[in-house]
Amino acid sequence: MEITTIGLDLAKNVFQVHGVDATGKVVVRKALRRVQMISFFTKLAPCLIGMEACGTSHHWAREQQAALFLHRTRSLLVKQRTQLINMMRGQLAEFGVDIPKGLERALTMARQIIDGEAAIDLPSYGVKMLAILCRQALATHVQIREIDRELQKLERSNEMARRLATIPGIGPIGATAFAAAVTDPAQFRSGRQFAAWLGLTPLQNSSGGKERHGRISKMGDQYLRRLLVIGATAMVRQFKMRPEKTPPQVAALLARKPVRVATVAMANKMARIVWALMARGETYRVGHMPALAA
Structure with missing residues (x-):
């Protein structure tokens, strides 16, 4: 069964699906409840879907855009993490403290500073500002890791992503x-x-x-x-x-x-x-x- 075109009748709770193949032969005609919509279309190969232009149609068209939202958020957080670490490097360099190159080494240094394991001779205001930068960098890193786990779940649930x-x-x-x-x-x-x-x-x-x-x-x-x-x-x-x-x-x-x-x-x-x-x-x-x- 190869569906090439689907007509979708939107409703509040029950949706009617009418699918045909390349010759126009009807290959699927069924009713779907709202909770079944995403799982049904996720399993289908790419095809042309026609739906009425109404307020609710925008919601279903945006379901794929939610994945891009994850990527855009992650991209922004990665940029912010880089800015925070560069700020730490630049400020500490002025006081003669060198942070080793590499993301993991910089984050390890930030943890040591927060835990008091790294003794850095700075004025009191400098210590407070450095602690703010370290905490923010570590918190941003945790958020990025959470998004990475969501993307891994998305990959396992998406047939095309698994192939890519x-x-x-x-x-x-x-x-x-x-x-x-x-x-x-x-x-x-x-x-x-x-x-x-x-x-x-x-x-x-x-x-x-x-x-x-x-x-x-x-x-x-x-x-x-x-x-x-x-x-x-x-x-x-x-x-x-x-x-x-x-x-x-x-x-x-x-x-x-x-x-x-x-x-x-x-x-x-x-x-x-x-x-x-x-x-x-x-x-x-x-x-x-x-x-x-x-």
Whole structure:
């Protein structure tokens, strides 16, 4: 049974669902109670849904936007945590105190300051302000971890997010973000067009028959693009720690290109894989070769 179009009659408590396939044949006709709506449509493959334009229709259309709300909130909190830690580093540096690099080391230092385990010679006002920064940074970190757990639950409950999470470098955050933000992958003709929509393709500056490629355009969704670049950067760090695990094509790319250029190129490839999995309903396969290349 492949449903291509659904007509949904909205109501207060009981909703009527009428679904047809590509030939117009009726394949589902049933009544749903309000509590059954989300679970029913979550299990369906992407299709066209028509509903009347009324006040309650906005609520059901926004159900997918709730996942994006998680990501936007997390992005803001991560930025605030970074600002707080940078403030701590800058202020303590003026008093000759150096915080080791790395998020976990900075948070460990903040806990030690709050617990009185780190003896720092500061004026009384400085001690009070430092304690405020440390408590705020730790509280923000706890909130981020709570959102991460919610995103992991969302990944397990969403079929598309589970498939996207099989791609190396994506993870629960990237998988749920793409599943929520890209509701119709068919609007892109190819993975290349999808990568261009994310701003991961170089700008053209060609003339006189000579092709010149500039920096990436950075158009489209900045958050999704950043997730791909961060994922690619994490993969490069893992490859540096374990060179024997580095794929030959990645090793060749890192050998001839600067690290930042290589990570953006890897992010571009990851974007194409994301589109392919979303458009074709597949999962990631290591060593997969496209049909044309084969």
